[in-house]
Amino acid sequence: MVTEDGRRRRVTKRELVVAQLVDKSAAADLRAIKQLTDIVQSAEGHSDACAAPPEPAQSTAPDKEVIQLFVARLRSQIAAEAAEAAAASAGDQPDCNESAASCALAPSAMT
DSSP, X not given: XXXXXXXXXXXXXXXXXXXXXXXXXXXXXXXXXXXXXXXXXHHHHHHHHHSOOOXXXXXXXXXHXXXXXXXXXXXXXXXXXXXXXXXXXXXXXXXXXXXXXXXXXXXXXXX
């Protein structure tokens, strides 16, 4: 039995030991700090090993619709960028099929 805040309550020996370690750690007792951190680390490691991995969230119909719209928008953006790049590279080289004069005046032909 322990009295806290004027009330008596029943605690296990483990809870009592941990409470004492916490009190001593707060009072800057280095040995208590070391013991407490070791207990916390082993408890965290143990709980991580025992815990089942969380299940991945299932996609709902609205989620799938958003994903499809995003993919379609991304594909159209990539296609537009590829078309711009192709137009820019085609604009750099003269089209010599039109006339010999335009070929001669093209910037790449001047170099």
